[in-house]
Amino acid sequence: MNKRSTTSRTARPKAARTAARARAPRPRTAAAPPAARRGLPGAGVQRDRRRAIVENVQPSVDAGRFPIKRSAGQPVTVTADIFTDGHDKLAAVLRYRHAGEAAWQEIAMQPEVNDVWSAEFVAASLGRYEFTVSAWIDSFASWRDALTKKVAAGQDVSSELLEGAELVRQAAQRATGADAAWLNEQARLLAHTRGRTRVRRVDAALAATLADAMRRHPDRSRATNAPGVYGVTVDPPYATFGAWYEMFPRSAAAAPDAHGTFEDVEKRLPYIAEMGFDVLYLPPIHPVGRTHRKGPNNTPGAGPGDPGSPWGIGAEEGGHTAIHPELGSAGDFRHLVGAARRLGIEVALDIAFQCSPDHPWVKEHPEWFRHRPDGTIQYAENPPKKYQDIYPLNFDSPRWTELWDELKRVFLHWIEQGVRLFRVDNPHTKAFPFWEWVIREVREEHPEAIFLSEAFTRPKVMRYLAKCGFSQSYTYFTWRNAKRELEEYLTELTQTDVREYLRPNFFTNTPDILHEFLQTGGRPAFQIRLILAATSVGSYGIYGPGFELCDARAVPGTEEYHDSEKYQIRHWQLDQPHSLRDLIARVNQIRKRHPALRHDRRLQIVPVDNDQILCFAKSTPDLSDVVVVVVNLDPHHTQTGWVELPLEALGIPGDRPYQMHDLIGEGRYLWLGARNYVALDPQVMPAHVFRVRHRERTERDFDYYE
DSSP: OOHHHHHHHHHSOHHHHHHHHHHSOOOSSOOOOHHHHHTOTTTTOOOOOOOOEEEEEESOBTTTTBOEEEETTEEEEEEEEEEOSTTOOEEEEEEEEETTOSSOEEEEOEEOSTTEEEEEEEEOSSEEEEEEEEEEEOHHHHHHHHHHHHHHTTOOOHHHHHHHHHHHHHHHHHOOHHHHHHHHHHHHHHHOOTTOOHHHHHHHHTOHHHHHHHHHSOOOTTOEEOSSOEEEEEEOGGGTSEEEEEOOGGGOOSSTTSOOOHHHHHHHHHHHHHTTOSEEEEOOOSOBOOTTOOOGGGOSSOOTTOOOOTTSBOBTTBSTTOOOTTTOOHHHHHHHHHHHHHTTOEEEEEEOOEEOTTOHHHHHOGGGBOBOTTSOBOOEEETTEEETTOEEBOTTOTTHHHHHHHHHHHHHHHHHTTOOEEEEEOGGGSOHHHHHHHHHHHHHHOTTOEEEEEOOSOHHHHHHHHHHTOSEEOOSGGGOOSHHHHHHHHHHHHHSGGGGTOOBEEESOBTTBOOHHHHHSHHHHHHHHHHHHHHHSSEEEEETTTTTTTOOOBOTTSSSBTTOTTTSOOOOOTTOTTOOHHHHHHHHHHHHHOGGGSOSTTEEEOOBSOTTEEEEEEEOTTSSSEEEEEEEOOSSSOEEEEEEOOTTTTTOOSSSOEEEEETTTOOEEEEOSSEEEEEEOTTTOSEEEEEEEOTTTOTTOOOTTO
16 A cells, blocks of 8 residues: 555544445345354354253263263262253253163153252163263243143133143144043143133143143253263172282292192182182282392392292293193183182282283284384383383384284183183373273173272372273372371262262282381281271272281381282291281171171261371261261370261261160260260270161160160
């Protein structure tokens, strides 16, 4: 633009420029919506007559990206925010089906408070369920509500009855059979005045039978559906409730210097069953590599008789689908699995996707491993630690699909041998997409399979692994020993959205972790951790026999066991007088007898005016079973305090005494009101596990004052 034109344009008065724009012809094409022109949210919104709003469908994980978890037979309570403009009435349904089914089942949702609607279905079968929510304007209910108010006000409703007749006639067109005929008859009754009194027509319009029929045949042509379909993974009961016992088969021999076998483990099954355990978990049972084999206490060089670490998997005898020859044969293993199952025990196997330098995959598939510039395979490191006896798998391998298929085959192989439960070692060091894929693939064929994630790492990583499909997860429980730490952690796991996808398994100890609390607290420390783990969550575990024998010997300054079974065979004298086997058996018996302890969702932290005493309550939904646990967290000194129970929440009458029956020591105490006194001597017993008993809930019990 030249100087003259610029001067002449800018010199024009503002009023003249405005008038010129007003006179200018407008384009014939429709202008873009304001939001679209400015690039703001809302650009490109389509016109839509659906007025019902469906938001915030719960439970969901990452807006439905991952499924929630339930066990077979557990209910799924679904809520959603459902509302509309104006005053029209709404109707909504919860739709659900087992994955693979064509037809949806529907349950009417009910309004609760503040536009929250809810309904519930039972996840009865193993596998995967889907659910969603649909809502619509209920024209008939809106009309009926308005008619009721006008009739009550004595107003003329002739026009309204004609409107209602048309709504009923439209429903008759959607209906079939007897319903269609009956609705047409009702429509004529509402519409025709000849021979019919106003009272009769109004009574017919407001009849409950007509309302029921109209609900069966609603107009859902403008229904609003939830933004997605939400998943539910349904696992066997073992995924929610179970007591795990870990032991090394090679340390099960009766003779001190012998290598244990599956037959030796089978002989120990009655001992494990008597303590009440549901799962026997075995570390890797595969051949152990010889190259760079570790010696006792993780020394770099192994002697001629040193067995090495079971996690150094693979030798000339085979890899992840082979069995260490000294343990026995595949037939011996299947016999062990069958013998355990007859005693009510499931065998769980450790799956560690890593290889010794002698693993067959190293020669057959070198492309599955990372290589240094000099061509050698990179061994595992966690500086300053070096694990020369372990080669990690490379999930970024160009041949990753073949690797994934082979790892899936490992799971399927052991399922064929009768194993249903898998404890997966260090899953956080493998690709997340692999876990999401392989767990879903395996469970599609075997929905009874359960996967326990052993990942002691960052919280978000542990949670994401749970979202990827792991049925259970190791937790930070081992390192939560102070009252505040425990209260915060239990609240996070049982009262937040984490509970929808992460099921905790509280292991008191592991072959890798002997916490300082156990190292220094003596026998009471083991009792404290046992009772906390077994009563606060549905699944817990111990690594034995070291735990029940209170083995507290550690490598100084570490959490590593001295003479760790990871690197050598141990011989255990199980009949020692200080063994906790009787207490463990009692605690597991209490767990199985009390439904309140089988689930985690109804845990309530109970205030106590002593920072060394932790108290929590667990109950069934109908409050027919209420258990209160009080634990002295100090293994050295007697602690006392005042417990303040939430009486109303636990269904306890506030105006009369109630009995607190200590299920461990069998003591019985009469309490009155919310605030009551406790004293716990750790040298006697550091905890109470109370069953709450009162006449309003247990009319058949008459031993309150015995």
